[in-house]
Amino acid sequence: GVDCGGDSRMCCRQEFFVDFKEIGWEDWIIQPAGYHMNYCTGLCPLHMAGIPGLAASFHTAVLNRIKAASAAAAVDSCCVPTQRRPLSLLYYDRDSNIVKTDIPDMIVDSCGCT
Amino acid sequence: AARGEWCPACGMAALAPGTQRDVLLALAKQSILAKLRLPARPSSPQPPARGALLTALRRLRAQRSDTAASPGTLRDGPVPQLRPGMELQEYEILSFAESASSTSRSVCLHFRFSRELSGSTEVLQATLYLFWASPRPRAQPVTIRLLKPDPMGPNMTVASETRLEVQGSGWTTLDVGPAVRSLSGQETPRLTVELDVPEDWESPFPADHTDSHWPFVVAQARARTPHRVRRR
Numbered sequence: 001g002v003d004c005g006g007d008s009r010m011c012c013r014q015e016f017f018v019d020f021k022e023i024g025w026e027d028w029i030i031q032p033a034g035y036h037m038n039y040c041t042g043l044c045p046l047h048m049a050g051i052p053g054l055a056a057s058f059h060t061a062v063l064n065r066i067k068a069a070s071a072a073a074a075v076d077s078c079c080v081p082t083q084r085r086p087l088s089l090l091y092y093d094r095d096s097n098i099v100k101t102d103i104p105d106m107i108v109d110s111c112g113c114t
Numbered sequence: 115a116a117r118g119e120w121c122p123a124c125g126m127a128a129l130a131p132g133t134q135r136d137v138l139l140a141l142a143k144q145s146i147l148a149k150l151r152l153p154a155r156p157s158s159p160q161p162p163a164r165g166a167l168l169t170a171l172r173r174l175r176a177q178r179s180d181t182a183a184s185p186g187t188l189r190d191g192p193v194p195q196l197r198p199g200m201e202l203q204e205y206e207i208l209s210f211a212e213s214a215s216s217t218s219r220s221v222c223l224h225f226r227f228s229r230e231l232s233g234s235t236e237v238l239q240a241t242l243y244l245f246w247a248s249p250r251p252r253a254q255p256v257t258i259r260l261l262k263p264d265p266m267g268p269n270m271t272v273a274s275e276t277r278l279e280v281q282g283s284g285w286t287t288l289d290v291g292p293a294v295r296s297l298s299g300q301e302t303p304r305l306t307v308e309l310d311v312p313e314d315w316e317s318p319f320p321a322d323h324t325d326s327h328w329p330f331v332v333a334q335a336r337a338r339t340p341h342r343v344r345r346r
């Protein structure tokens with residue numbers, strides 16, 4: 001996978017960090033301090049298409065929603081997550097219990113063209 | 115989108131930067147809450163007051179030492195007095211690795227510690243735990259570098275370097291006490307660890323998402339004793 005940067009407009013992974021303090025969630029999420037909500041962006045010309053690895057996930061749901069919103073049906077190859085890992089959270093639930101949970105496929109590690 | 119043009123998934127790039135940020139933040143909130151099956155964020159938790167917690171822990175400890183001294187005796191009534199030296203609060207700090215950047219031969223791990231570490235806490239010892247899923251049975255060299263911020267600039271400098279011979283799969287430990295102690299005074303104490311690993315090795319960040327193998331640091335710490343002033 002390629003990380004975005006410079007002038008290239010090819011498919012890459014854009015890093016995006018959601019700081020829980022910034023959104024006022026630091027009082028109920030104990031760890032981590034934020035969420036690396038990286039996403040995939042960039043062009044996928046035909047010669048870059050064909051990298052497999054797209055499974056059902058939150059990200060595909062987002063992708064499908066955007067696709068549905070698009071007026072055109074015929075599309076080129078798309079820049080999508082090819083490697084993901086879970087987000088581990090330690091937080092207070094509604095009853096102030098401390099809960100540890102892992103949400104699968106929440107962090108995009110690399111991107112590629114479908 | 116017509117052939118050769120932007121994929122619809124890249125539509126976000128066309129948004130204004132401020133709007134895009136708002137959309138992503140809203141999406142992050144929505145997805146986390148949905149995955150936790152929460153209709154809304156829980157209201158602010160009411161953790162027990164620090165003082166009450168310390169009192170409870172002291173009572174527990176005092177009760178234990180009392181029971182150990184006179185087995186078979188049940189106590190009811192006032193809490194026994196603490197013995198000298200028992201008033202120091204010792205505890206463990208756990209930090210799991212986060213935001214790793216890696217190449218085929220090098221992995222960078224960050225361990226964040228609470229701000230409490232920088233002021234009121236004295237670190238007695240600290241240990242780094244790394245799990246290796248080695249494909250080979252014979253020993254392989256692994257270089258572990260502890261990095262610290264360079265006071266002269268934005269870069270990191272090497273505080274210490276250790277070379278280990280890792281035998282097959284399993285956990286390895288490394289004493290990082292001096293490095294964790296040196297974080298004292300930093301506004302956001304963070305330990306950075308760089309690993310040089312054999313090329314065909316799996317990163318210590320498990321690819322199969324086995325969280326029980328996640329790298330971590332354990333630090334034994336205790337509250338600093340207040341300075342005493344004696345008048346003569």
